[in-house]
Structure formats: structure tokens, C-alpha cells
Amino acid sequence: MTSDQTPAQRLPTLEDVAQVAGVSRATVSRVINNIRNVDPQLHKVVWDAVTATGYVPNRAARSLVTGRTGAIALVVSEAENRAADDPFLGRFFSDPFFGRVVGGVLSVLRPSGVHLALVLAGDEDACAKVVSDVRQGQVDGVVVLSLHPHDPLPRLLADAAVPAVLYGRPAAPMPISYVDVATYQGAKLAADHLIARGCQHVATISGSVDMPAGVDRLNGFREAMAKQGVAYVPSYDGGFTQEGGERAMERLLAEHPEVDGVFVASDVMAQGAMMVLRDRGKSVPDDVAVIGFDDSSAALSSRPPLTTVRQPVEDMAAEMARLLLTRIDQRANRTTSVIFDPDLVQRASA
Amino acid sequence: MTSDQTPAQRLPTLEDVAQVAGVSRATVSRVINNIRNVDPQLHKVVWDAVTATGYVPNRAARSLVTGRTGAIALVVSEAENRAADDPFLGRFFSDPFFGRVVGGVLSVLRPSGVHLALVLAGDEDACAKVVSDVRQGQVDGVVVLSLHPHDPLPRLLADAAVPAVLYGRPAAPMPISYVDVATYQGAKLAADHLIARGCQHVATISGSVDMPAGVDRLNGFREAMAKQGVAYVPSYDGGFTQEGGERAMERLLAEHPEVDGVFVASDVMAQGAMMVLRDRGKSVPDDVAVIGFDDSSAALSSRPPLTTVRQPVEDMAAEMARLLLTRIDQRANRTTSVIFDPDLVQRASA
DNA sequence: TCGAGGGCGGAGAGCGCTCTCCCTTTGTGC
């Protein structure tokens, strides 16, 4: 900023600062990194020199010697023989969920000065690349959004003992850290609420049953209903999409027109389901009570606003980041899981 | 993978590869970077050695000498005296728009091996930090999602002559590259369509009029309507939020109950507006035709599906990345703008 | 008064890579 002509040519280095401050490079480094006690007076002199020169540490040089990059990656893993340009990924990114995770992760990363890199792992090769990326010090660790049960990435990460934290329990048990929500407990909240409302004919629209979240929400709901004395709950697979939710609700109404309460395993599916109910002239919640899952923005924008099981996405994402940073810091290979309690957010649909 | 005991201790370096291949470090470097002609036979020997050792170039070391990082940042700039933990940012991330941009940018970045870092600039300090980040070689350039008209970031970037591309024309003219959609043309599509439908009493719900997108969509629509002989179009500010859209529609109905066609400056607002119409017993499109703007996922999930002006977000984001990479590559400080043509996506609402 | 010890700053060795020289080898034209 001092002489704006060609200062961009060579950026100030530690050496420059040292010269201005009249000390050695090492001392400046110590001051900047707050390592060892430096004479308070010198400390000030150095900082003054830093501001005077407009010095900013060069991350590449620092990484080179420390072996740390000060960056972690958010990996969106979608590997299941899918082409790189498959529209699914686009759909995923346009799902508010993704943004909420990013927001949660950044809320932790920002204060600690760690950078976030975004990585898509579209196929198995890309997964391998992720592992090598982190092993060669491209990033210090990864938080993973794994979208499919047969995703090879979690296994690769676990085997390579790479610092990693998953969102959601891995499909197969393996030594890797993750955060998750207590799904059974959430499903129980929904079940108890529907029973308390006096629903007599309860059904459920499930997510894909090959995904842990899909299975758990379905089984958890059935178990909770059984505890309430309801032996059988009809279920329809909605595949976690809005359209799937519509189709499932159509089938449900056709086969069980007497239904008066539905637990839908995701808000997006619930949104679809409620549209079908409306089209069929069923009022929500008077004719049919609907409970969703996630508390995504879809829950608020649907009409009526959706009663739903809240999954604290931002908090969970923040915890992922926290776990990862700790893991990286301690260099210890310990796996941890943190399970969040779901809430029932009561709105108008049930 | 060969001896899995403690290979993670020291990763293979160029030196190791050179030794295995029986050549010098320089030659391996040349092969890896495809620089100068290397004897084809040696070429193969080197690559074999690379795979044998499992070598991956260390990016930090490379950056240090080349001065390039091979990474760009996606900056979400939200600086307007807003606290870092302001819920607005959370809301923004949960907007599908953000994910679509990410997807578009990554589609270009991935093939070229450039990494994407995510940066939030919540206040003016953070903006300054972005500039210094790039000037000191943290990233090679930035693509910017600037959310507010008085955001200081574009100006800072332009002044610092940092490689940068904005999404959307900057609020004030300045030498900086950007991509945008031909808003007037899009508004004209909407106007012509409403007229062609035979709408007699047309109104518009605008976005925040202190944002270029808000102003342009409003003025563009008015101009197009004027061209069709309609001198005056009532407008209501919906502030680009769903709730704002609801409020605006309520006022519109109160003051102009005869309205039979509305151009709403964003799909999200349109979604809110249509809910109000439905609640008031107005059918869409028979009583009131509604046209949105953006073609976001909200357009598809609303009922009826929204006729809307398509803004090719993914394509525009991809173009941002392309422009930025070119700019970085050529090291020339030239600003470019690319304007995309909007389409009218006709669905059921108009 | 002197020695031991501790606190604090400096010197210098790399981290892994690229890139500029320079040398060797081989090819080519007369």
C-alpha cells in the first residue's frame, strides 16, 4: 500500500521483516508463531516490522517444513459406478443439506484459521486420489459426506489410517470416526407423537433401505410403534426424493385409504407426500398427520409447515470439524463417535 | 502398499524416484511435468519408478518454487456490518443456489486438477484477508459470490488487481471480470409471455432494489411491459425471501384484487406468493398466472410447478472458473464479462 | 568473585521441488 507501483513483484519475506526489525529470521519466526519467550520489547519491534512491511507468511514454505497444510477437505463421495457428470451430483449440491454442512464446518474452521477444500469423489479412482492427496500432505485430513452404502471411500480411509470423520455411521462397521444422530430415538419421538395425537392407522414412507439412515429410521419407527402396541406398520419406499415421496404416498393411499398418520423419513419426501394428500383432498393434519425427518428448509417451506424430527446438521458438521482438528493435532489414531439427540420440532402438519 | 508397516513415515520424494529410475531428480521432474523432450525409453522407466515408489508430487514444495498453488477460492462475501455468526450466512448456504455454483465451478476445476477452497468473508476485515491471502499466494485467484450491493470486496479485488471473477455485475462499475445473465432479456421473456397469455392486470414482486439483480429485473420487466403498451406496472418489494414474497403478494392482492398475472423476481419469492394465492382461493394459473426467475429447485417443488426464467447457474459458475483459470494462466490483467441468455421454462404456473 | 545454569537470539541446515545453466552425446551437412 505504501508505493503502489510494483510492490506485487516480490512479496515481503521473513528475511525482509528481520532486516527491518534488526533481528534474525529465526526471531521473527518465533514471534510470529508465538514459540518460546521473546523479549517483549523485541516482540513489539518485530510486530511493528511485520505491519510496516505488510508481511504475510507463505503457507507453502511453512507447509514444506512442518508437513502440515492447515487445510482439510470436505469430500463428497458419490462413488457407485456413476459417471463424473451424472446429474445426481448436481442434485446433491442443490440440496440445502450440503450448504448446511459447509456452514457448520466453516464455523469451526474459521476461528482456527484452517482452510476448507472441496473435493468430489465421483468414482473409485477419485476415492483413491483422495487418500493419496491426504497421505502426501495435500490436506491434513478429511470430513466425508458419503452418499452411498457401498461407497469404498470410508474403507480406504480407515485402512490408510488417514485422519477422517464421516457424517453418519458407515454402512459396515470399521475403525473410523463419525458423527450421527440417534435415529431410533428420533423415530420414537415421531411414533409417540402420532400415537399421542390419537392416530389409529399409522404408516411410514421410508428412505432407501440400503442406506443406514433409511434402515434405521424405518426400523426405529417400527420398534417404537411396537412398543406402543402397534404390531404392524405398512411402509413404502420413497427413496429419499420428493418424487419418490409422492409415488409412495399414492400407493399408500391406494392400499390403505384409512391412513391417518404418516411418518416420512425425510422432509423432502414429506413435502411430496403432502402435495399428494392435498391433491386427493385430504387435509393435513386433520385427515392425515404427517411427520418428517431432518428439519431441513423444506420443512418450513412446505404448506402446512412440517412437524419433523430435527437433525442438528450444522452442529453435527461443526462437531465433525472439531473431531478432525483434534485428531490431526494429537496425531493419535483414535476413532470417536459423537451421537446427537434429535428433537421433535412441532409445526402444523402433526 | 508394498510393505505396509511403516511406509507412511517418509513419503517417497523425487529423489527416491530418481534413484529407482537411475536418473537425476531433474529428469524425473521433466517427465512428470511433461517439459522438454525426454527420451521415450527413459520416459517409461521414470513412470515405472513413479508407480513403483507410489510417488505423488508434494504440492507445497512445488508451490514454493513456482509461486502457484493450483488452488482457487470460492469466496462468499456477505460483508455489511454483519456478525460472523449471523444466521443469514446459514440461510445462504442452505439455499440451493450455493450448491449449484459449487457444482458448476468444480465441473471445470476437476479436469484441470485445480483445487477449490471455500472462504467466507463475513466482514470488511475478512475481505482484506481474502485479498492478502491471494496476494501472498494462498490461492491463485478467486471466484466471488457477493451478496450485497455495498460489499467492499469487489472494489478491493479490483484495486489489488487480483485475479477474480464475480457472479453478477458489480453494483458499481469497476475493472473486474464477471459473468451474468441478460436480465432485461429475461424480464422481457416473462412480460411477453404474460401478455401472450392475455393477462390484463399485470403486477410484479421485485427483489431488493438495492441489488443489481433486483433493480434490473424490475426495470427490465417494466420496460418490456411498456413496449407492450402497458404504461404502469405495480410493484411490491419481496426482498428475495419466501416470506417477503408472501407479504408482497398479500399487499398486492389487497391493493389490486383484479391482478391476473405476476412476474416474481425469484422462484423462492414466487413459491411464497403462490402459497398466499392458494390460501386466498385463487387458482394458479387460471385466476393468476405466476412467473418466477432463476429456475431453482424451488420452481420444481412448488405446486403448481413454476414457469420461470431460467438462469443457467451451473453454466455461469463453470464459465467463472474458466475465465479465472485463463486469467491466471496468462498473468495478463484483462477483465472480461460473459453474459448468458436466459430461457423461459414453461411449466404449469403461467 | 567465580562458576553454573537458564533464558534468549543467531546461524544454518534442510523441507521437496523447479529451473537455469552446462556438459555430453548424437546427428547432420559439406
Added chain:
DNA sequence: GCACAAAGGGAGAGCGCTCTCCGCCCTCGA
């Protein structure tokens, strides 16, 4: 057969930083 050119490969100098060692000096106890 000789001179020259061109092309391929090696040596080595850093890029900017951290961190280990080392030495200075000051303090404290005997």
C-alpha cells in the same frame, strides 16, 4: 572426416520457512 548444431540429461542453486543447535549474557548461589 570434420565442424557445427541440436537435443537430452545432470548439477546445483535456491523458493520461504521452521527448528535444532549453539553461544552469549545475565542472574543467582556459594
